[in-house]
Every structure is written in C-alpha cells, then in structure tokens.
Amino acid sequence: MLELLSEHACFGGVQRFYRHASAAIGLPMRFSVFLPPAAADAQPGQARPGLSRPGQAWPGLSRPGLFYLAGLTCNEETFAAKAGAQRVAAELGLMLVAPDTSPRGAAVAGEDAAWDFGLAAGFYLDASEAPWARHYRMYSYILELRELLVAELALDPARVGICGHSMGGHGALVLALRNPTLFRSLSALAPIAAPSLCPWGQKAFTGYLGADQAAWGRYDASLLMAGMKAPFPAGILVDQGLADKFLAEQLYPEVFEAACRSAGQPLQLRRHAGYDHGYYFVASFIEEHLRFHARNLGAA
C-alpha cells in the first residue's frame, strides 16, 4: 500500500513522494518517483483495462524506469531536488525512482552518531551484525521496491536501469552486477568503487557485516567484477570528477577499471577535470546517464 505524501507537476509529468510499509526493512520507508508525461496519471493499485487484478502489467502503460541511489547524508528528496533530471526524463519517457538511503526509526543506539555510518548511510547491504541486522537491509529493500513499482506504478520489469552517486554508486554497481536480469542498464557517478579498500567501506562493512572480510566480497563492486563469469551485457558508464576531495582516499575508480579490464567488461570511465564530488557534478552529467540508460532500455 502506497501513501502519497505530496505531488508536484513537473515538465508535463509529476514528481511524487510516497511512504509505504517495507517488509524487507520492517519499518515505513519513503521514496520519490518522477512519472513522465505519458505515465503521469498512473495511480497505485489502479486496475488496468481488461485485467483481473490491480497492478498487473499492461504493455500499453508499462514504462521503463531508472533507479537512482543517493549517497551519504542524502534522502529520497536529494536527487529530485538537486540533480535536475526531470526535464530529460520527461523527454525520454523514463520513470525516475529515488529511495531513501537507510531505514528511519530503527532506534539503534548510536545510529545518528556519525554521518558515514547508520542513518543515511545504509550502504545498500543487508547487515548481518547485531544490532543492525534487524532493519538495516537496504540491499533487499531496493529489490522489494522494484517489485512494488512494477506492481503499483506500471514500471516495466524488463526495462529497469540503475544509477547512483558515491555510496549510491557503490549500491548501483553491486545491485546490477549481482542481478543483471533485474537491472539491465548500469551507471554510476563518483562511486565508492572498491569499498573493502577505503575508510568509508571498511567502517561500514565492519559494522554491518563483521570483521571477517570473507563476507565483504558480495558487496564490493571491484571484487564482484573480478569474479564475473560474463560481462554486464549493456556495458557500464562511470563519471568521476578530478577535483573530488574524496577521490584518492575513498573512491578507487582505478581499481574497478582494472577489474573490468581483467574481466573483459566494457566500461566507459570518464574523468572530468575541475569537477568535485557534489550535486553540481551530478547535475552536469546526469543527462548523459539518462540518455545512456534510455538507449540501453529501448526507451522513448
């Protein structure tokens, strides 16, 4: 059941904010969705003409969509408010889905003590360590949300891509590399590309998954890529600013690049002089990511 919190007309489509009860998280979660003009009338649970139950796929209405996973300190509103993606998504007929970045209301002691762990820092993984394991299950949550949008807002399950920024870039790489039939197109902006090697990733993985690094590989894009049996079919697009203050210590795109080269994975890793880590960088390149995904998904 989706609870509409607000909606705003936007480039002929509609930007909405929803809350719903998440089974994966065990708490209410929020997300934003931009519906392009042709899908702007879609309502949750709407019965499709000629079909027996609400939410059943209807080829004439189902839309391609792009999940965008945001980074540390962000929420479901950050991308909608700062990236400026709606105009091009409206043109391309792409739905845009932006989840929150962690559970809210888990009431874990200390979850708000740091900006890079706990609240707004769920790292898109399923925690195995107490006290996080009960609610910090963002990996399963993204898969749950995908199914929910297929059922409730006519997202076409065969045409879903995923993109993300920083911690969200890490999440996008991991989710797509592990689920290439669910996410058919993949890109990232300044991703944490080898989290086992960097302070953010080591802190998160130790806290959520435990000190045994054997458990970390399933959530490390560079390690996953090194073990890939077949390349990600559509190729991967990554943009990275060279004036990014987190680049040297936290991001390691060169490690992911080397893993792709060894695995025979087509990768466009574009390095941009002068761009930093923030949303001015994201806003500068998001249009090219939307067009990349639209091409891969056969949109518009």
Ligand SMILES: N[C@@H](CCC(=O)N[C@@H](CSC=O)C(=O)NCC(=O)O)C(=O)O
């Ligand atoms: N508080 C931090 C900066 C936090 C930050 O830069 N967050 C990034 C994502 S970092 C990796 O996931 C972000 O997207 N912030 C939102 C924004 O609007 O820029 C500090 O003190 O450095």
